[in-house]
Amino acid sequence: MTTCRLCGSSNLASVVDLGATPPCERFLTSEQLDEEEPSFPLHLRVCTSCWLAQIPPLITPEETFTEYAYFSSYSRSWVDHAKSFVDAAVDRLALGRDSFVVEVASNDGYLLKHVVQQGIRCLGIEPSRNVGEAARAEGVPTSTTFLSESSGSEVRDGHGPADLVVANNVYAHIPDIVGFTKGLRALVADDGWVSIEVQHLLTLINNVQYDTIYHEHFQYYTVESARNALDSGGLSLVDVELLDTHGGSIRLWARPREVTGEQSARMVDVLEKEKAAGLHELSGYADFSANVTRVRLDLLRFLVAMEEAGKSVVGYGAPGKGNTLLNHCGIRTDLLPYTVDRNPYKHGRFTPGTRIPVLPPERIAADRPDYVLVLPWNLKAEIMTQLSYVAEWGGKLVFPIPRLEIVEVNS
The missing domain is CATH 3.40.50.150 (Vaccinia Virus protein VP39)
Incomplete structure (x- = not known):
């Protein structure tokens, strides 16, 4: 991308480069797991003429x-x-x-x-x-x-x-x-x-x-x-x-x-x-890219530590934002065996890029994990209510952004 899509200026400055990821809502069926999956650069820049922050328009609406x-x-x-x-x-x-x-x-x-x-x-x-x-x-x-x-x-x-x-x-x-x-x-x-x-x-x-x-x-x-x-x-x-x-x-x-x-x-x-x-x-x-690296490292350190300690961690939610996080952090089924979502459309599918299974929410109560990583962190209050039952077995919720937070919930 060489010019701003709003004002046409060539004065674009890098804010953060997240590498290349698949489109965030292209959840895969089991039949697609062995097929080629396209990925596209995800590089945020800001125009210093009109101050529009933007990524390259590589995928059409x-x-x-x-x-x-x-x-x-x-x-x-x-x-x-x-x-x-x-x-x-x-x-x-x-x-x-x-x-x-x-x-x-x-x-x-x-x-x-x-x-x-x-x-x-x-x-x-x-x-x-x-x-x-x-x-x-x-x-x-x-x-x-x-x-x-x-x-x-x-x-x-x-x-x-x-x-x-x-x-x-x-x-x-x-x-x-x-x-x-x-x-x-x-x-x-x-x-x-x-x-x-x-x-x-x-x-x-x-x-x-x-x-x-x-x-x-x-x-x-x-x-x-x-x-x-x-x-x-x-x-x-x-x-x-x-x-x-x-x-x-x-x-x-x-x-x-x-x-x-x-x-x-x-x-x-x-x-x-x-x-x-x-x-x-x-x-x-100026500091945004370094702060992104801190979020990534904190989440990976937690997941690796829980794996080494024999603690179970599963996901809650399969939002588009979650797929940016999972792909940027390189999180796959060895660290997060599955996530759940209330949307039946996604059940039986797999997250783009990371290939993590998406299951119905009832799976959490059946498996009683030690920690639940909440991917739609923006719905924190709603999800803490929805997941209050994890307190029955001492489970805790993990919110990755803006900084790693481990939360005990009341049943």
């Missing part, structure tokens, strides 16, 4: 999202988060039965089902056929397509302009930022709102959340770089909320450039926090 392994509704906390957002947005924007809400990358309808329940007209735009079918089965109108300026215009022509366009956890997933942003502008009414949730680069850097760097995520945003990206498509950022989701996210509120008001005080505050952390210059990125 069509390769990843036509058939997708992630279903949002399997996380209870994520469904609750979506409901809270819908309730707050309805109040904030005075949405009613005459309103129209569109969600881009609507997955299995985890969010829009709350819009449907309020009697508000809505439409999901979801490129993955399998999860889109699940949404329609739940009564959420869903169009199977990728968002672009032309498809956004088609939706607007067919359904009318949207009072609210939601794009949660998708703004990092598209290599054509400008075209996608123009698609958002095409969808939204001239006096409407766009709400975007995306992981905050500030918390990624500060908390060494390097496992969220994977091929589905083409870029990583500060509020400063998000403002630049939105402007490229005719939208202006006017407000920002800090969220706890995914270890630390930002909710961006944008409007068509023609109706933009003043920036909110909390947006100005977050921009100042980023500047103080050095993320609008190279100094804020």
